[in-house]
Amino acid sequence: xxxxxxxxxxxxxxxxxxxxxxxxxxxxxxxxxxxxxxxxxxxxxxxxxxxxxxxxxxxxxxxxxxxxxxxxxxxxxxxxxxxxxxxxxxxxxxxxxxxxxxxxxxxxxxxxxxxxxxxxxxxxxxxxxxxxxxxxxxxxxxxxxxxxxxxxxxxxxxxxxxxxxxxxxxxxxxxxxxxxxxxxxxxxxxxxxxxxxxxxxxxxxxxxxxxxxxxxxxxxxxxxxxxxxxxxxxxxxxxxxxxxxxxxxxxxxxxxxxxxxxxxxxxxxxxxxxxxxxxxxxxxxxxxxxxxxxxxxxxxxxxxxxxxxxxxxxxxxxxxxxxxxxxxxxxxxxxxxxxxxxxxxxxxxxxxxxxxxxxxxxxxxxxxxxxxxxxxxxxxxxxxxxxxxxxxxxxxxxxxxxxxxxxxxxxxxxxxxxxxxxxxxxxxxxxxxxxxxxxxxxxxxxxxxxxxxxxxxxxxxxxxxxxxxxxxxxxxxxxxxxxxxxxxxx
Amino acid sequence: xxxxxxxxxxxxxxxxxxxxxxxxxxxxxxxxxxxxxxxxxxxxxxxxxxxxxxxxxxxxxxxxxxxxxxxxxxxxxxxxxxxxxxxxxxxxxxxxxxxxxxxxxxxxxxxxxxxxxxxxxxxxxxxxxxxxxxxxxxxxxxxxxxxxxxxxxxxxxxxxxxxxxxxxxxxxxxxxxxxxxxxxxxxxxxxxxxxxxxxxxxxxxxxxxxxxxxxxxxxxxxxxxxxxxxxxxxxxxxxxxxxxxxxxxxxxxxxxxxxxxxxxxxxxxxxxxxxxxxxxxxxxxxxxxxxxxxxxxxxxxxxxxxxxxxxxxxxxxxxxxxxxxxxxxxxxxxxxxxxxxxxxxxxxxxxxxxxxxxxxxxxxxxxxxxxxxxxxxxxxxxxxxxxxxxxxxxxxxxxxxxxxxxxxxxxxxxxxxxxxxxxxxxxxxxxxxxxxxxxxxxxxxxxxxxxxxxxxxxxxxxxxxxxxxxxxxxxxxxxxxxxxxxxxxx
Numbered sequence: 001x002x003x004x005x006x007x008x009x010x011x012x013x014x015x016x017x018x019x020x021x022x023x024x025x026x027x028x029x030x031x032x033x034x035x036x037x038x039x040x041x042x043x044x045x046x047x048x049x050x051x052x053x054x055x056x057x058x059x060x061x062x063x064x065x066x067x068x069x070x071x072x073x074x075x076x077x078x079x080x081x082x083x084x085x086x087x088x089x090x091x092x093x094x095x096x097x098x099x100x101x102x103x104x105x106x107x108x109x110x111x112x113x114x115x116x117x118x119x120x121x122x123x124x125x126x127x128x129x130x131x132x133x134x135x136x137x138x139x140x141x142x143x144x145x146x147x148x149x150x151x152x153x154x155x156x157x158x159x160x161x162x163x164x165x166x167x168x169x170x171x172x173x174x175x176x177x178x179x180x181x182x183x184x185x186x187x188x189x190x191x192x193x194x195x196x197x198x199x200x201x202x203x204x205x206x207x208x209x210x211x212x213x214x215x216x217x218x219x220x221x222x223x224x225x226x227x228x229x230x231x232x233x234x235x236x237x238x239x240x241x242x243x244x245x246x247x248x249x250x251x252x253x254x255x256x257x258x259x260x261x262x263x264x265x266x267x268x269x270x271x272x273x274x275x276x277x278x279x280x281x282x283x284x285x286x287x288x289x290x291x292x293x294x295x296x297x298x299x300x301x302x303x304x305x306x307x308x309x310x311x312x313x314x315x316x317x318x319x320x321x322x323x324x325x326x327x328x329x330x331x332x333x334x335x336x337x338x339x340x341x342x343x344x345x346x347x348x349x350x351x352x353x354x355x356x357x358x359x360x361x362x363x364x365x366x367x368x369x370x371x372x373x374x375x376x377x378x379x380x381x382x383x384x385x386x387x388x389x390x391x392x393x394x395x396x397x398x399x400x401x402x403x404x405x406x407x408x409x410x411x412x413x414x415x416x417x418x419x420x421x422x423x424x425x426x427x428x429x430x431x432x433x434x435x436x437x438x439x440x441x442x443x444x445x446x447x448x449x450x451x452x453x454x455x456x457x458x459x460x461x462x463x464x465x466x467x468x469x470x471x472x473x474x475x476x477x478x479x480x481x482x483x484x485x486x487x488x489x490x
Numbered sequence: 491x492x493x494x495x496x497x498x499x500x501x502x503x504x505x506x507x508x509x510x511x512x513x514x515x516x517x518x519x520x521x522x523x524x525x526x527x528x529x530x531x532x533x534x535x536x537x538x539x540x541x542x543x544x545x546x547x548x549x550x551x552x553x554x555x556x557x558x559x560x561x562x563x564x565x566x567x568x569x570x571x572x573x574x575x576x577x578x579x580x581x582x583x584x585x586x587x588x589x590x591x592x593x594x595x596x597x598x599x600x601x602x603x604x605x606x607x608x609x610x611x612x613x614x615x616x617x618x619x620x621x622x623x624x625x626x627x628x629x630x631x632x633x634x635x636x637x638x639x640x641x642x643x644x645x646x647x648x649x650x651x652x653x654x655x656x657x658x659x660x661x662x663x664x665x666x667x668x669x670x671x672x673x674x675x676x677x678x679x680x681x682x683x684x685x686x687x688x689x690x691x692x693x694x695x696x697x698x699x700x701x702x703x704x705x706x707x708x709x710x711x712x713x714x715x716x717x718x719x720x721x722x723x724x725x726x727x728x729x730x731x732x733x734x735x736x737x738x739x740x741x742x743x744x745x746x747x748x749x750x751x752x753x754x755x756x757x758x759x760x761x762x763x764x765x766x767x768x769x770x771x772x773x774x775x776x777x778x779x780x781x782x783x784x785x786x787x788x789x790x791x792x793x794x795x796x797x798x799x800x801x802x803x804x805x806x807x808x809x810x811x812x813x814x815x816x817x818x819x820x821x822x823x824x825x826x827x828x829x830x831x832x833x834x835x836x837x838x839x840x841x842x843x844x845x846x847x848x849x850x851x852x853x854x855x856x857x858x859x860x861x862x863x864x865x866x867x868x869x870x871x872x873x874x875x876x877x878x879x880x881x882x883x884x885x886x887x888x889x890x891x892x893x894x895x896x897x898x899x900x901x902x903x904x905x906x907x908x909x910x911x912x913x914x915x916x917x918x919x920x921x922x923x924x925x926x927x928x929x930x931x932x933x934x935x936x937x938x939x940x941x942x943x944x945x946x947x948x949x950x951x952x953x954x955x956x957x958x959x960x961x962x963x964x965x966x967x968x969x970x971x972x973x974x975x976x977x978x979x980x
Contacts, residue, residue, distance in 0.1 A: 034557035067524035
């Protein structure tokens, strides 16, 4: 691990790219825009999946699986949706290859052209609502509370590992309800589930609210979102939950007989988070030494590095390490004993720092004599020598402290980076510095669009739980009911 | 649930199709050959995934994720592999749709044609070995023990829910080793993991062995497999594990520096099981009343149906049911209390029978008086009235008994359906009756092919742990070293 990272202050974007590769999280593949998620990066995703899946099930949802391919015609059924999604996507046109007799190469068989092209799902509302049209007849079939873990493809032109890739992994919830109110409550509930997850596990503070019409999901009536602040002052949308009204029910003719025996269209929501969360995690906490992982999501929470010269020293340390591993595992703490004889301790220290392991223990012959162990925490890079007595409790406590500390640090940063502006000049200046800027907006898409053109900032969210405060739009001077949050974003 | 199943004796194939739909496991989608896996069916898959994933991790494997798309040229790199896989597959040729100005319809944008077509992965050896070429430099990088949970697409012409679908879910392990011996051991180990899983959890007995060259995976040196016997006398391949030699290492130039600092090609394995296992599960145990699920994989292990006329009776039963639920959950047994007031008990009984819930409890006012509960087991359809005392232990024991019983039943059936043949006439007659037939074979692909043409039977496996016994090929009369297992198959 002699290879150093680019410093954040030098080039934040390069720092991120370096880090993703050097911490062994992911890499670009031979397919443009598609990444390979390496075992260490995938282990973080698995932990996220496991926690989220539990939260979805605790709120009454079940998993199912719907087809990867969507008939092209399905996209035309919901007018806004087709504008938003049917454009940059992967299109399957043929179902067979053959050997070209002249060249000996493998070519697409022109005789195997599909009658109707298939789209690799960019999101599954259309195929799922086509399915729901067969599943829903009566109020007794509602609510349908279904989630899917899947891969999706959006043909992005400029891609970045985890943040924006052509193929990514996600979950998409798709629910069907008998009433508008119930669907709205579901959409809000899932925004709150996401917020709890991102704050409680990723240790990333988020703001909650709804999107402006410009930023709304294609086909949604309302998009609820959570927004996080990255260390470079740019916002990142970490999850969205959409109230879809009856748009998809009407497009796919999903009606149900209510208790009064009358036909009604069903009300819908959809909501998703993706492997993009790993990008948010990395950019929120990591530093110039590498990754900083929240203990609750770290694939390895504790690493033990033996310091020795002679084999008998290693044997003695190993014996002690085994004891520690046993008591840590009994507490559900994941621990790795790095006894590779092919690398020196200094190399190992740098490697586990790069990989963001929250706690590192080092043990040498003197520690054995003294009944001590050196404990280093990744978040502050502080080291101290502790007595072995009660080591499991000490480490358990330390992991909690680290989880809390990185959340508090990210929260302080977010608070420092959140300001408000009352004039256009002030607004432009603050946006230029980065961070969230609370400002009045006249509520029109035109003004939002012009602000975006002039400053590259968009409305990240409109608050839903904040007291309203009248004012004047920083751009147009027209009346405004409340401040909204602007930022440049990923 | 008034709708009855087709009887197995009338039309086995129709029985299967009916059952998959009526037990709410899966259905066909709007996309030809692609199924929707419904929540109840997916819950079985989730249980399978969870157990298998634990077994893979216990044997040292890690999960990762590789791209869905594979550049067309990758398939040409391994000569046998391209013959086997690059034919019936979904081909992405374009990356954009647009609105046709004349018709107003959504059409493929001819300007967005890919330079090189992308294949939706039918299996991932090529993209993974392209990746491994960047990951493997030294013996210190080996072994690589990686698994992927993913969707794959093979453009099958005749599809059947779970058994053969264009898109299916699976896991694919891809490992890289420094020595031939280690790779062979890995391939055998994973065959054994599959056998333990299918016998221990699905309660489906399997035979282990290797495939004949005709039936080998395209690109493999040896294919290890497990084969199960379905109730209609046809065999079903339940899992395969391939020793790939150095074929993919050579195709993608994956070499490593060994300890003597010499360059060598890496040795490989790959292995997979898929949602097809759900088909095997269904066809092994289910009956004319519906699904029979092994308790270890049943999404709901126990269902409680209250029998009542008056609301106060329901209230009293609910109270008692809550106690049972509590003690069952404490033992890790999943239980559902079916208190829907929209259906009668008889309807509920039939529904849970159709869905294969292993144990059904029914409780009425008289049971409350007597301190009893009616217990029905799905496998034998037997009912008995039990005292409530120690009910959790009784049910726990019953679930074990059911798991064991359905395995033993399937094993007896498989044994009854396993015969041997010494002459061609005997062979033809026995194959016609169904089941596994042990017979001598001269070892040539030509003979195997001719036997297939005449009887539709193929060699399901060549045993690896059986004593050899010389004889004469039932077809050609040429000398044979050992009997192999023939059957008609799915």
